[in-house]
Amino acid sequence: MTQNVSYISKGEMLDAIKTHLNMSKNTDFARFLGISSQAVSNWYTRNTFDAELLYTKCDFINPAWLLTGKGSMLKDDLNGIKTIDEANPSFMPTTSMNPSVGTPYYDVDFIGGFDEVFNSQVNIPATNIVIRGFEKASLWCNVTGHSMEPKINHGDIIALRQCTLNDIQYGEIYAVVLDTIRTIKILRRSPDPDKLRFIPINTDGYDEQEFDKSRIINVFEVIGSISKFF
CATH class of the missing domain: 1.10.260 (434 Repressor (Amino-terminal Domain))
Known part of the structure; x- marks a missing residue:
């Protein structure tokens, strides 16, 4: 969730x-x-x-x-x-260059090339983010766009955890890498069992879409988002 x-x-x-x-x-x-x-x-x-x-x-x-x-x-x-x-000042987020402390942050936009970084065996995170409440996350990255406002704002950073199609809880927010696009949306069940509904929160200029499950390459649970603080 x-x-x-x-x-x-x-x-x-x-x-x-x-x-x-x-x-x-x-x-x-x-x-x-x-x-x-x-x-x-x-x-x-x-x-x-x-x-x-x-x-x-x-x-x-x-x-x-x-x-x-x-x-x-x-x-x-x-x-x-x-x-x-x-x-307890540890509630406020901090960064660490110690790879064993916190969760890796990659200075890349999810919409604009995240999967290339994720699939790279040599890419090094810019830093690690240390913050309570996000222990489930496996990585952080940037997010741009306005379709999920006000929950996720343009310029925020998001905490992600990789999952599978079988892990999806309908009605929750996921970051999805498809064959031609990357998107962050609420996922819901489609009348067509071979498709998923991708639903924005901000409906001012953003429409619901449906995509075939077969087009999905990677799925990440959005653990949460915060304003970029560094």
């Missing part, structure tokens, strides 16, 4: 933070963060932000929410109960 994926857009998250700070203008927010107002505007335009900066400057933010958009924005949930262990 896909976990820890974004449920709201980065712009909506920024708006929520500004509201908590009683700020309405980007200029005030930028001054608070110590960056230019243009940088904040770019965050909105590109549907991204500097998670490390926000976590450093906004000590009230629940890092789980900051990374995924899921759950409470505030560290202090109902009746003062902590939503995470504040004393």
Whole structure:
């Protein structure tokens, strides 16, 4: 089951933070963060932000929410109960060049050539990503495109685990390598037993498609996605 994926857009998250700070203008927010107002505007335009900066400057933010958009924005949930262990900084993702620590990250877009990297015996990951909650993943890579927004945003990085057609849980998100294309979609059963339905979350300009199972070369379970933090 896909976990820890974004449920709201980065712009909506920024708006929520500004509201908590009683700020309405980007200029005030930028001054608070110590960056230019243009940088904040770019965050909105590109549907991204500097998670490390926000976590450093906004000590009230629940890092789980900051990374995924899921759950409470505030560290202090109902009746003062902590939503995470504040004393444990290991919740925040880090990178490591130690190949025995974390999960390999390949600096390649899944849509634009991932399978060549995956099938290479000599390709070396750019780094390893260390983050709690993604232990099932076997690798990380980049993702572009808008068809799965707001759950998976353009510019995010995704955690993948290779699986088979028999492993597919209908209604979950998978990254699929077909003979001519690569795509990330919700997979559902088709009336034709030889096909699968590929369903986008964002239906504004993106349509459901069906492909023959025989065209599928590789299938990866999408364990989750986070904003790129490095």
